[in-house]
Amino acid sequence: MTQSVWDIAIQQNRARIGMIIHKKRKPSIDSCDEKVDSTIVFFGSSSSGKTTIINRILEREEKPKSTLALDYTFGRKAMGALPTKSVTHIWELGGGVRLSDLLCVPISLNALRNLFLVLVLDLSKPEELWITTETLLEAVKSRYDQIICRLKKNDHSQIHKKYHCILEGRTVPSHPDQELLNAFPIPLTIIGMKYDLLLSRSSEHQQIVSKTLRFLNHYYSSSLYFASVKDETSMKRIKGVLSNLAFRSSFTPTVQLDIGKPLSVPEGTDSFANIGVPPNADISIDRLNAKTPLEMWKAAFCGNFNKATNTLAVLRHETDPAKEPQFAEPLVDQARKSKDEEFDQIQRQNERRMREILQQTAADGIFIA
Secondary structure, X not given: OOOOHHHHHHHHHHHHHHHHHHHHHHHHHHHHOOOOOEEEEEEEOOOOOHHHHHHHHOOOOOOOOOOOOEEEEEEEEEOOOOOOEEEEEEEEEOOOOOOHHHHHOOOOOOHHHHEEEEEEEEOOOHHHHHHHHHHHHHHXXXXXXXXXXXXXXXXXXXXXXXXXXXXXXXXXXXXXXXXHOOOOOOOEEEEEEOHHHHOOOOHHHHHHHHHHHHHHHHHOOOEEXXXXXXXHHHHHXXXXXXXXXXXXXXXXOOOEOOOOOOOEEOOOOOOHHHHOOOOOOOOOHHHHHOOOHHHHHHHHHHHHOOOHHHOHHHHHHHOOHHHOHXXXXXXXXXXXXXXXXXXXXXXXXXXXXXXXXXXXXXXXXXXXX
């Protein structure tokens, strides 16, 4: 598609803003403290390609395996003529939303000094996108609040000073939406994988998913990228973005907002005006009652995907390894089945006894409020 001079100028301006943010954030950590190893926490949809991305960053040729719980690895890379190597600690949470409580392990006070979050979403399952994002980000925010609360309670003034300096480094330059943003407290990158499968859906669904994730990305002051293992260009972009976080390697941000191409939206390069209104959906009570833009977008998105609001319980059940045949243990499973049946029988007996007691008390003229 031929671009006008105006379109080219807009893209160049977005790239310039992205570079300013990148340069502003980069020295903030080093200026506050001595050199600190980076920590990257990967979490998101189950089987979305998190391990594949990690192998790309660390330049490993291993065949990806399913991550059952919380995996740890690390990488080292020489930077220029420096004698020491940069080190990055990488954590990967498996199981989708089911094991979100384990995020408290990699998200610690020490890690916060140079911590980056990477939320990986499966674009082939749009009905799970919102609930996955919402559940996992709430778990991270809860852990973050817990750490900050303990800091305030113990009055660690020096740590407060250092951490405040790091937070200042995340302050974005003047932006028309600055007052409307709710910057996530920890630097966040959102990656939508299996982009090729999203393209197999209708253009309407592609637009809904793209616009909704652009809204969430801008609202949380994060960065958003779409990719597919079948698209080498998009995977090289992901490697460049994350290598910059892990090893501070050079990276020039690019901007791509066209529907039909993998999105590339570095922090601060989008705007609510460019994103537009929520996707077309039937006016519902939920949308009319929405009190915030976030609630309105949630209602609109879930209105387009009927299963979107009821998938949390399903996600927690489907990702339970104990129910997967490859992990079967006949003796253990039989004992568990026997105990479950015993529990159900005791529960039915208790319910029957309670009904009899209530009937007897009612016959005696005794009423229990």
